[in-house]
Amino acid sequence: MRKKFLHALLVAERVLRTDIKYLARGGFWLIIGQVGTVLFGFLMAYVFANLMEPEKYGVYKYILSIIGLTGTLSLIGLGKAVNRAAAQGVLDALPHGFSASLRWSIGSIVAAGCIGTYYLWNDNLIIGFAIFFGGAISPLIAAASLYDNFLSGLQEFKTKTLYNLLRSIVPIGILVGVVSITNNPLLxxxxxxxxxxxxxxxCYHRIISQYSKTTKHLHHEMLSYGKHLSGIGIFATAVAQLDRILVFSQLGGTALALYAFSEVAPDQMRSTAGIVNSLAFSKMTQQDYDQIRRTIARKSLILFAVGLTLAGIYIALAPYLFSLFFPQYLAAIPYSQAYALTVPLVFAGALYSQALVSHAKKKLLYINSLSTSLLRLILLAVLITPFGIWGVVWATLGYYAFGLILLLVTFYFFDTNTGKRMKPGARSGNWTPEELA
Structure with missing residues (x-):
């Protein structure tokens, strides 16, 4: 039996052209973690749907979106830089990343203070004080959360999963207790x-005591790359928060609650691509870029098929799931089904984006991030007023579709070093089109 199993692994390695043993070893724990995340997220959504008024839930989600928006004025890309440094053997990347994250969070704190002051000035005490508190605490959360990226870089997927489950259980348990007592968004x-x-x-303190020690002095390089990634992602992250903010400001809290529930399942399905990202990133940092180019297309097609299957199953089951668990939000079903179409697009592009980030292809990352985010912003501005929630849905679908197309174009037709379009017949390494199949 063992020989048959090993033979099956070898066959799978030849077909997929990847390290199946590595996937099985790390993927098992990441899948366990993802299942836990999905279950916890579903539990929280169920509690909010059945115990909280839609208008107040919309206000709560709006507060979180504002804090997410102000958080873009910090080193939001530092996590990937810590991941990359840890994969390269920099075992004190975590404490240096923590201190750098706090130093560069002043902008987000000031922005949250200004927005909170605006709401207090207009006598909206709940939103004002909530933004003040969230703006002060969220930089600490972001800095401590770097332990997750650090463990991914070390390929310590079991430890990462166990700590992440602990990190999820505590807030969810407290929130379930609070929402059963009060619907106050501030509390x-x-x-x-x-x-x-x-x-x-x-979790951060435990990881520091177990793993961190002085090694290579590559902290300047890590911080520099973290700044680049933050610059690349700041616009995209800000625009990603705008959809909920625009829905709340133009359509109200109840509409935002409806919109938020339409995103619950598609968001969880898209987040499963994080398993691929975690496994691929640390592995890709140790591989030659041209080697990645030779094998990535086949794997991405398989991921696209997996994402398409998940989306199809969800689209078929969505009416029954909402009727059973979220009967107050049946109007969200068509929005949620449409959002499911983003899942195969995210799966298809996962490896390509990780390849660019792991090998620090900064110019191509800038091109992709700025172009897709600008399109999303334009679509949101144009579509939300005449079409409401459907306008936001169409803008999001357009963003993901255009993002995948642009990612493929820049990956295959732009020089990875200069970021410029390659001449016809040129290539960026020792690969052939046949090798991509």
């Missing part, structure tokens, strides 16, 4: 940010 957001910080910092 809910305070409970969320405070318990998330406590759980995250506990």
């Amino acid at each position: 809910l957001s305070t409970a969320y940010f405070s318990t998330t910080f406590i759980a995250t910092y506990f």
Whole structure:
């Protein structure tokens, strides 16, 4: 039996052209973690749907979106830089990343303070104080959360999964208790940010004591790359928060609650691509870029098929799932089904984006991030007023579709070093079109 199993692994390695043993070893724990994340997320959504008024839930989600928006004024790309440094053997990347993240979070704190002051000035005490508190705590959460990237770089997937499950259980348990007592968005957001910080910092402190020690002095390089990734991602991250902010400001809290529930399942399905990202990133940092180019197309087609299958199953089951678990939000079903179409697009592009990030192809990353984010912003501005929630859905679908197309174009037809379009017949390495099949 063991010989047959090993033979099956060898066959799979030849077909997929990848290290199946590595996938099985690391993927098992990442899948366990993802299943836990999905279950916890579903539990939280079920509790909010059945115990919280839609208008107040919309206010709560709006507060989180504002904090997410102000958080873009920090080193949001530092996590990938820490991941890359850890994969290269820099075992003190985590404490240096923590301190750098805090130093560069002043902008986000000031922005949150200004927005909070605006709401207090206009007598909206709940949103104002919630933004003040969230803006002060979220930089600490972001800095401590770097332990996750650090463990990914070390390929310590079991440890990463166990700590992440602990980090999820504590805030969810507290939130379930709070929402069963009160629907006040200020109390809910305070409970969320405070318990998330406590759980995250506990995990960070444990990882520091177990793994971190002085090694190579590549901290300047790590910080420099983190700044580049932050610059690349700041516009995209900000625009990603704007959809909920625009829905709340133009359509109200109840509409935002409806929109948020339409995203629950598609968001969870898209997040499973994080398993691929975690496994691929640390592996790709140790591989030659041209080797990646020779094998990536086949793997991405398989991922696209997996994502398409997941989306199809969900589209068929969505009416029954909403009727059973979220009967107050049946109007969200068509939006949610449409959002499911983003899943295969994210799966198809996962390896390509990780290849660019792991090998620091900064110019191509800038091209992709700025172009797709600008398109998303334009589509949101044009479509939300005449079409409401459907306008936001169409803008998001257009963003993901254009993002995948642009990713493929820049990956195959642009020089990876200069970021310029290659001349016809040129190539960026020792590969042939036949090798991509």
